[in-house]
Amino acid sequence: MKIHEHHARDIFKKYGLPVPEAEVANNPEEVKNIARGMTPPVVVKAQVLVGGRGKAGGVKIAENHDDAMDKSKDIFGLLIKGLRVEKVLVAEAVDIENEYYLGILLDRDKKKHCVIASTAGGVDIEQVAEETPELIGKTWVDPAYGLHPFEIRNMLFDAGFDPKLALKVTGILMKLYKVVIENDCSLAEINPLVQAKDGTLWAIDAKVNFDDSSLYRHPELKPLKESEETDPIEKEAHARGIAYVRLEDGNVGVIGNGAGLVMATMDEVKRFGKGIAKPANFLDIGGGAQADLVRSALELVTMDQNVKVILINVFGGITRCDEVAKGILQAIEEVDLKVPIIIRLAGTNEKEGRELLIYSGLEKYLDIKNAPYKVIESLEQAAPIILETIGVPAQ
Secondary structure, eight states, X not given: OBOOHHHHHHHHHHTTXXXXXXXXXXXXXXXXXXXXXXXXXXXXXXXXXXXXXXXXXXXXXXXXXXXXXXXXXXXXXXXETTEEOOOEEXXXXXXXXXXXXXXXXXXXXXXXXXXXXXXXXXXXXXXHHHHOGGGEXXXXXXXXXXXXXXXXXXXXXXXXXXXXXXXXXXXXXXXXXXXXXXXTEEEEEEEEXXXXXXXXXXXXXXXXXXXXXXXXXXXXXXXXXXXXXXXXXXXXXXXXXXXXXXOTTOOEEEEESSXXXXXXXXXXXXXXXXXXXXXXXXXXXXXXXXXXXXXXXXXHHHHSTTOOEEEEEEEESSSOHHHHHXXXXXHHHHSOOOSOEEEEEXXXXXXXXXXXXXXXXXXXXXXXTTXXXXXXXXXXXXXXXXXXXXXXXXX
16 A cells, blocks of 8 residues: 555654654645745645656745745646646755665565665666666565664665764664554655755655555554545556556556466566567456456556557466457447457367457457457467557567
8 A cells, every 4th residue: 555755754753753844735825824834945745656756847846935836836736647636745845965765675585674775865766776786785684683773784884875874874764664564564765865964864755655465453544545546547447346557658458367377478568579569557357257347357458548559368267268259349349449459368268269259240340450459379479460550660
């Protein structure tokens, strides 16, 4: 479960982390009133559960309360990665000297929490890892013994932190670890932790994710989950009971039955995509999927306007391929499909399913490259069709 920055700040403050004063506003007039009670300048920040707010125009510095109100008008209603800004955070600005990154996440491969720190804060940690990995320090926490200050200090020294600064940051990371452990967090992040010109440290951004399976232990956290916080397509999929995850910058809709098969199909699209054809989503119709579920899955995938082609990969076990074919045909008749579909059916009733598709006569409902859908027998056959549809010459 993800929560908004202002909720994460409240949690940080509860644990004694250095968070500047801030307050949430739901309209420009509230922004003005909040800013009037703060020492200028102030920062107005969009509250949406995606990254890249600054690049999208969702973070602005204002010189006074009137300026804050005016600038907030440009933020309210702004769409950031498909999410509309409905509230903002007004915070006292910090005179920044240096920026750092601190984070603790659950490393599922090692079955341990990983503590991460970097002297290159304020940007995506993935970018730092790719371009300057020597600026990142990591240490894994043995769950039997917990995190100790000397482990943090050694990690910070390795990452290039000044020794005096490392002592202060160690205390902050110990408190952040306490946040993670006591609240079953899968991620807690401060990016950036800033050093002001007077030497004080401030967590001017806060991000916290919780393990959904642990929420029964934390009923106090459930009210923090708001309906507008999720991707609109994911929200609709959840309402329909369909396992769907939307991916950024993807253009190939992926539908399959079984998480393993769907992930393998996504990997295959990524492999042959030449950096241009990319999976746009994860969608698992599960075992025993009936026609109406398949139709609903196609509706969801086509809600993403970035999708240029859909790849359906079904292995029939409990799921019958002829039922999947019926769902596809039903969707073509009832849904306003505007992208071609590539279909691979294998397993139970695969012959009947292919025949339903091939001899349906429903090609007339779509006129996209004269092939509304193409029935294939292997994923290798999908590659050239997808690349051609997106506009990449197949080799």
